[in-house]
Amino acid sequence: MPAERWLITGASGQLGSHVVRLLAGDDAHPAVFALTGRQDAGTPGVSAQRVDLADHEALRACVAAFRPTHVVHLGALTAVGACHSRPADAEQINTGATRVLAEASDAIGARLVFSSTDMVFDGEHAPYSETDEPHPLSHYGRTKVAAERTLVGLAHTLVVRMPLLYGLPRNGRETTFTSQLAALRSGQPLRLFTDEFRTPVWLADAARAVMGLTRSDLTGLIHLAGPQRLSRYELVAECARLLGLEHPQLVQISRLALAATEPRPADLSLDGRRFAALFPHLVPGPLRAEVLSPV
Numbered sequence: 001m002p003a004e005r006w007l008i009t010g011a012s013g014q015l016g017s018h019v020v021r022l023l024a025g026d027d028a029h030p031a032v033f034a035l036t037g038r039q040d041a042g043t044p045g046v047s048a049q050r051v052d053l054a055d056h057e058a059l060r061a062c063v064a065a066f067r068p069t070h071v072v073h074l075g076a077l078t079a080v081g082a083c084h085s086r087p088a089d090a091e092q093i094n095t096g097a098t099r100v101l102a103e104a105s106d107a108i109g110a111r112l113v114f115s116s117t118d119m120v121f122d123g124e125h126a127p128y129s130e131t132d133e134p135h136p137l138s139h140y141g142r143t144k145v146a147a148e149r150t151l152v153g154l155a156h157t158l159v160v161r162m163p164l165l166y167g168l169p170r171n172g173r174e175t176t177f178t179s180q181l182a183a184l185r186s187g188q189p190l191r192l193f194t195d196e197f198r199t200p201v202w203l204a205d206a207a208r209a210v211m212g213l214t215r216s217d218l219t220g221l222i223h224l225a226g227p228q229r230l231s232r233y234e235l236v237a238e239c240a241r242l243l244g245l246e247h248p249q250l251v252q253i254s255r256l257a258l259a260a261t262e263p264r265p266a267d268l269s270l271d272g273r274r275f276a277a278l279f280p281h282l283v284p285g286p287l288r289a290e291v292l293s294p295v
């Protein structure tokens with residue numbers, strides 16, 4: 001069997017940083033080519049290149065030059081507000097780049113796994129299974145639905161819809177989660193929604209799942225879900241408990257109290273039963289103490 005050659009987009013992101021570290025220590029010693037946006041991948045021994053996902057010619061050229069056997073497409077404009085304020089960029093990056101990678105991967109018979117999101121749903125009919133119809137409330141969600149549709153019917157291709165991911169990225173990057181932990185530890189107040197629910201998954205569990213899914217021959221669509229349905233408030237309150245903090249400064253708020261340019265879905269819980277049946281060894285665990293320390 002030829003040696004594995006993995007192309008990772010979004011390698012400098014929260015999830016990408018975990019996937020790249022796993023690959024760097026993988027027993028199969030795959031060749032890894034990490035694509036980033038404006039930051040470095042920050043993983044020793046992994047070759048990385050900054051490529052704008054909106055530059056579709058450059059993206060095609062990367063695939064043609066590296067000739068991957070596996071493509072893990074994690075790069076995206078993920079900030080919901082940025083997608084709303086820069087709608088054309090969001091379409092180029094989230095939808096256009098996915099189409100280009102799919103075409104380029106298909107042309108050389110490479111395996112492609114694409115990370116979509118629970119935000120393809122409207123939050124009114126949770127828990128959502130793979131057969132439920134998407135109905136996004138945000139432009140971010142719409143760009144992801146459009147990206148998913150560019151992959152329909154392609155061989156060797158899998159869409160993984162991710163829930164909210166939490167935990168520490170492996171490149172020291174500041175994220176919502178790291179800021180929340182810092183606020184908890186320093187006793188600063190945090191305002192958190194009690195009426196917005198997800199089925200969150202730890203980044204390290206999600207990375208293991210992505211690796212396993214990429215090496216599987218499953219095609220089509222699958223949902224990855226954590227075992228707990230948690231509000232934003234409950235997620236952070238549980239972290240405070242795990243940190244042993246007796247009086248965390250948590251302020252309960254409603255998502256409806258916030259002036260938002262786009263409506264926030266109430267409950268994006270995903271149904272992970274199909275994943276659990278097919279990949280029992282990769283099922284994500286619950287929120288636990290180890291998620292609060294670097295891995």
Ligand SMILES: NC(=O)c1ccc[n+]([C@@H]2O[C@H](COP(=O)([O-])OP(=O)(O)OC[C@H]3O[C@@H](n4cnc5c(N)ncnc54)[C@H](OP(=O)(O)O)[C@@H]3O)[C@@H](O)[C@H]2O)c1
Pocket residue numbers: 009010011012013014015016035036037038039040051052053054073074075076077078079093115116117118162163164165166
């Ligand atoms: N995190 C979550 O809770 C969550 C939930 C559901 C689905 N997802 C999906 O999972 C995937 C990974 O999410 P994440 O949280 O790891 O994302 P993230 O931390 O926001 O990272 C996004 C990655 O995409 C890259 N990127 C953004 N715009 C780019 C551009 N124009 N050209 C090249 N690269 C670009 C970034 O590069 P630079 O930083 O180097 O610029 C970064 O590596 C995404 O597809 C996201 O939609 C995430």
